[in-house]
Amino acid sequence: MKIEDYALLLSLNKIGTIRGTAKSILISQPAVTQRLKYIEDYFGQAIFIRTPKRLVLTPSGEMILSHAALVIDQEQKIKNALAESSKEVQGTLSIACSSLISQRFLPAILGEFNTKFPKVAIDLVTGISEDIKRDHRNYHVCIIRGEKLKETTCVRLFDDPLFIFDTEPFPENKMKKRPLISFSSDDSMHELVDNWLYHHQGEIQPLRTITVDQIETCKQFMKQGLGMAVLPESVSDSMKDEYPHVPLKLNGEAVTRDTWVCYQEGARRLPQVDQFINALTTRSFL
Known part of the structure; x- marks a missing residue:
């Protein structure tokens, strides 16, 4: 089993359809179906029941999904620990960004950031701020519009x-x-x-x-x-x-409309996160 297989299971469970998941992760429907069959064969258990509306977890599937979430979490923790201990800025930087900001400003910002820190892998999701707020714990940095994100540190980027x-x-x-x-x-x-x-x-x-x-x-x-x-x-x-x-x-x-960069307490101990937030907060947007 690869880490991508566990991530696929979590996406299938969250989105609820093979078609929607394939569209979300930018691979074909048959490829998702084939990969799911491989995973179910690997565990020897059916993970989902296919209903007309959505995929439904089997009892075995619930246990496997809990394991998948744990694997993904542990993988991210070790990546963060390695990045934090390294003097060189590297590792993964996960960003969730408002669609407007991602279209208007983010390409130039990430272009400059990637030139300066080429060993940082960017994991980017764009969408409506409300959706980002709901899943904010999945990302190192959230760039949102409107009200700031509760239970996080938020810095206003511009009005x-x-x-x-x-x-x-x-x-x-x-x-x-x-x-x-x-x-x-x-x-x-x-x-x-x-x-x-x-x-x-x-x-x-x-x-x-x-x-x-x-x-x-x-x-x-x-x-x-x-x-x-x-x-x-x-x-x-x-x-x-x-x-x-x-x-x-x-x-x-x-x-x-206020625009904010928000992050969890302690996130800036990761060099790649700290450098990216510095790039945002020292930039002139308007």
Whole structure:
């Protein structure tokens, strides 16, 4: 059995389907099925029952999954111990990062980091901040948007002001009625927008909401004149020079999305983690 086999079992149990797991770990469905058969043959036991909705653990599977989690945990502990004892910056750096930050800033940051510390292996997961918060103990470093992560050390990286854009002007002393284009994000982002719209309901009234999956799709829909879009400054690029926009403000203060780097107590004893956090906290984002 390889460590990757135990990791596969944990992914199958978490995601619940062979198809979803294959998509998540970027290998083919038949390859996942074949690997699972090998593992079940190795233990001589069925690990999952295949139902129409999801995989269900057998009693033997529950014991094997507990063993798999222990193996993965022990593997990570020895890697951390070796990295901590080494004078050279190396080992694995596991990062969970908000999709927006991973698209806009992370490639350049990791490029510079990899050049400086080529022996550090990067283990990266991107997604919505709420999902990252739920699984934050699985990572050395979490870069999230919105509220900071409880029970961790959090450092604010930057405040990201929000603007509402449109291809049509925002007239003074006249109600603006347009569709609102929204992108998939965590609840805190939607709450900020809904709260601002509530306090400006005499000026702006969304006719309906168009929901898209990615922030880039949201931008392109707005540019095609399909409606208004609330976007953070970090992804607005030169849009403020090209399109009518209004900064979101409440009581004279800008409405912003905070971006945080969060980590567990003691994580900075690992040189690769400490150096990466230093790279983040000394960087200018906006």
